[in-house]
Amino acid sequence: xxxxxxxxxIENGKAAVDETAAGQVRRLFENYLSGDSLKKAAENxxxxxxxxxxxxxLQNRRYFRDDFYPPIISDKMFNAVAEELQSRAERLGRNGHxxxxxxxxxxxxxxxxxxxxxxxxPVQQAEYMYGLIKTEVTNIE
Numbered sequence: 001x002x003x004x005x006x007x008x009x010i011e012n013g014k015a016a017v018d019e020t021a022a023g024q025v026r027r028l029f030e031n032y033l034s035g036d037s038l039k040k041a042a043e044n045x046x047x048x049x050x051x052x053x054x055x056x057x058l059q060n061r062r063y064f065r066d067d068f069y070p071p072i073i074s075d076k077m078f079n080a081v082a083e084e085l086q087s088r089a090e091r092l093g094r095n096g097h098x099x100x101x102x103x104x105x106x107x108x109x110x111x112x113x114x115x116x117x118x119x120x121x122p123v124q125q126a127e128y129m130y131g132l133i134k135t136e137v138t139n140i141e
Contacts, residue, residue: 005062006047007072015069022072025063029077032058033084058085107138 004010007025009018024045031041038051038058047054062069064078089095113132119125 005060005069006057007063008069017070017072025057025072028054028057029063029073029081033077033080055085058082109136109138110134111136 004015007018007022008015010016024047027045028041028047031044032038036044038054042049042054042057047057049057057063058081061078063072064075065071086095111134113134115129115132117128119128
């Protein structure tokens with residue numbers, strides 16, 4: 001059996017609206033559209049959950065269009081929230097596209113001094129060898 005979305009319950013094998021929870025779902029959508037963050041919109045609606053869970057709730061089409069679940073919100077409200085989610089994501093640079101990696105040229109030169117000693121202990125030898133690497137910063141502008 002699939003998870004029953006928040007705001008519904010099953011009665012006699014059919015989905016029914018849980019009016020108390022459905023009211024919270026409606027307030028969640030309204031709060032988000034009025035400018036609240038995901039977390040704040042949920043808190044103000046009386047819903048406990050992390051921002052990822054809340055976002056999934058706001059993207060759940062069952063709340064307005066499903067053959068099994070009766071609608072809790074209008075398609076107009078759902079579409080307005082979907083547009084707002086997209087708009088906020090774009091403003092924050094979180095539009096799902098990977099950011100281009102930047103090439104960073106660090107002006108450093110490494111030199112290695114010849115080893116004069118040898119240690120039986122591999123840890124001690126490694127520390128000694130790493131200590132022989134010298135760095136020099138070049139061309140800082």
